[in-house]
Amino acid sequence: MEEIRQKRRARSSAKGNLTRKVNEIKGLSDDPDKVHEKCQELRSLLSEFQSKHEEYVCLLEDEDKEEAEDYFAAVNDNIETFLEGKIVSTDSHEVIPSVSPHDSVSQISARSSQSSLKVSRGKMLAAELKAEAEAIKQRHLLDMEELKLRQRREQLEINTKLAIAEARQDALTDEGSEVSSVESQVVSREDEGSCKGDSDSVASRKKGLNQSTPDQQGTSAPPVVSGNRDASVLEIIAEGHKNQRRLLEAIQLPTGEVMKFDGDPLQYWIFKRAFDNTVDSSMLDDSAKLTRLLHYCVGKAKGVIQGCSVMEPSKGYRTAKRLLQDRFGEKHIIAEAWVNKIVGGSSISPQDNSALREFADDLKSCKETLNAMGYTAEINTQTTLLKIAERLPYYLRSRWVRRAREIRKKGGKVPNIEDLTEFVDDAAEEANDPVYGRLYKLGEKREHRKTGSAKVTKPWSNSLFSRALACPTSMP
Numbered sequence: 506m507e508e509i510r511q512k513r514r515a516r517s518s519a520k521g522n523l524t525r526k527v528n529e530i531k532g533l534s535d536d537p538d539k540v541h542e543k544c545q546e547l548r549s550l551l552s553e554f555q556s557k558h559e560e561y562v563c564l565l566e567d568e569d570k571e572e573a574e575d576y577f578a579a580v581n582d583n584i585e586t587f588l589e590g591k592i593v594s595t596d597s598h599e600v601i602p603s604v605s606p607h608d609s610v611s612q613i614s615a616r617s618s619q620s621s622l623k624v625s626r627g628k629m630l631a632a633e634l635k636a637e638a639e640a641i642k643q644r645h646l647l648d649m650e651e652l653k654l655r656q657r658r659e660q661l662e663i664n665t666k667l668a669i670a671e672a673r674q675d676a677l678t679d680e681g682s683e684v685s686s687v688e689s690q691v692v693s694r695e696d697e698g699s700c701k702g703d704s705d706s707v708a709s710r711k712k713g714l715n716q717s718t719p720d721q722q723g724t725s726a727p728p729v730v731s732g733n734r735d736a737s738v739l740e741i742i743a744e745g746h747k748n749q750r751r752l753l754e755a756i757q758l759p760t761g762e763v764m765k766f767d768g769d770p771l772q773y774w775i776f777k778r779a780f781d782n783t784v785d786s787s788m789l790d791d792s793a794k795l796t797r798l799l800h801y802c803v804g805k806a807k808g809v810i811q812g813c814s815v816m817e818p819s820k821g822y823r824t825a826k827r828l829l830q831d832r833f834g835e836k837h838i839i840a841e842a843w844v845n846k847i848v849g850g851s852s853i854s855p856q857d858n859s860a861l862r863e864f865a866d867d868l869k870s871c872k873e874t875l876n877a878m879g880y881t882a883e884i885n886t887q888t889t890l891l892k893i894a895e896r897l898p899y900y901l902r903s904r905w906v907r908r909a910r911e912i913r914k915k916g917g918k919v920p921n922i923e924d925l926t927e928f929v930d931d932a933a934e935e936a937n938d939p940v941y942g943r944l945y946k947l948g949e950k951r952e953h954r955k956t957g958s959a960k961v962t963k964p965w966s967n968s969l970f971s972r973a974l975a976c977p978t979s980m981p
Contacts, residue, residue, distance in 0.1 A: 508564060509561070509564045509565070512557070512560050512561035512564060513561055515557045515560070515561070516554070516557040516558050516560075516561045518557075519550070519553050519554040519557045519558075520554055520580060522550045522553070522554070523547070523550050523551060523554055523580070523584060526543065526546060526547045526550055527547065527584070527587055529543060530543045530544065530547065530587075530591065537626060537630050538626075538630075540591055540630075541630045541633075541634065544588055544591060544634055545637075547584065547588065548588070548637065548638075548641060551581070551584050551641070552641070554580070555577070555581075555645060555648065558573070558577045559648065559652055561573065562574065562577075562652065563652075563655075570656075581645065585638065585642070588634065588638055589635075589638065591634075673749070676749070677746065677749055677750065763776070763779050763780055763783055763784065763797075763801050764776055764779060764801075765801055765802070765803050766801060766802050766803070766806045766829075766833075767802075767803050767804040767805065767806055768804050768805030768806040768809070768832075768833055769833075769842070770833045770834070770838050770839045770841075770842040771839065771842050771843065771846065773829070773833045773834045773839065774834065774839075776801070777829075777834065780798065780801065784797050784798070790818065791818040791819040791821075791822040791823075792818035792822075794822050795813065795814065795818055795821050795822040795825060798810070798822065798825055798826070799811070799813075799814060799825075802829075806829065806832075806833065809828050809829065809832050810824075810825040810828050810829060813825040813828070836878045836879075836880060837880070839874065839878065840874075840875055840878060840880040840883045840884075841883070843870075843871040843874055843875060843884075844871075844883055844884050844889065846867065846871070847867060847868060847871050847884070847893055848889060848892045848893060848896075850896060851896070852895065852896050852897070852898070853896060853897060853898050854898065855898040855899065855900060858933075858936040858937050859937070861897075861898070861929075861932065861933045861936055861937075862933045862936075862937050864896065864929065864933070865926075865929045865930045865932070865933035868893070868925070868926050868929055868930075869926055869930060871884065872884075872922050872923070872926050875922075881922060884922050885921050885922050887919060887920075890920065890921075890922065890925055893925060894925065897929070897932075901929075901932050904928075904932070905925070905928055908920070908924070908928055909924075912924055
């Protein structure tokens, strides 16, 4: 929709240029040379307006294109009518020389020659403008035919895709009916085998259980073999049916766009999985895969693998993936990037609830990522936890000190990243509650005024807060 609005504004701007040029021509004198020059400029603006119109129409739905075409035809007809009127007025304009009683015959003849020359020049310019007008009209007709042909081609492609999808659906339906038919045949054969087995058992009882011959034993074996063969056929058909369903679903799914990777270690695995699922797992050759990898990498990441483009394609593609893994995908690099993101940054304002929610989400993502990689020790130190807590609003710092004291007192252990993450997430949920979040904020303000802390810019000094949080024993 945004692109359609931009194209429409561009067309409107081109239409405004046409209107201004028409007004400019109307204010000119009857000088044929000047009129001809401005008419040429008007025709150039008309061509520009047509190109902007075609770009806009290509983005519209079929029901909206007719109205747009009517608008263009009206503007085009108005401009052509105006140009033809200027041509006629220029062609019919004649300069009548004024004759004075004191003029000589030679002076009168000279003036007559000049006026005749101007009239001839005006007629010539009028003829040129008429020829150009006819050529532009023919070109407009050709452009309209090309636009209609392009629209028909696009409609044909859509109809072809729909026909292919319907044909595949019909094939899957027919295959399902064949599977049902085979299953019914297998069931009937199993019933026949069971009936035959029952008749054999009745005959053996009449002759005696100990008098069974090898021929009788052999007659019971074929049904078992036939049943196994039918079961394997059913499995093959079912597997083929499942593969066709996967292929049809993959075709119907929208095309996934791969994100650009700029060298941020926090985004490496997201980019790698998206690239592997869309490009690396495809049937493209290594040269095409390397080209796409270079296209999706920007900044530092592209600088790392730029030299792989001159290598042999297969070697260059393998080398590029290895360089990205070594530079941005190693576990210790990702762990260090997460710790720097969580620890670094300024303190969160008490009124900025959205920033608190974002910080809680980043903290959870950091914890889960480091747990998955086995690098929780990088962030589980008391010094790191203290730096994280110092980023919280001042009213949450005091609450965290109480929570840390309870953890040490009741659990007999020091707080860890799990405890701090849970605490920050709960605080973010309270502050961003859609119903009672406002009451929560008002309560914090009233408590702030009651304690008189509004007169103090920093209710906690860094040294006092650090000692209170890092102390292994309970607070006094």
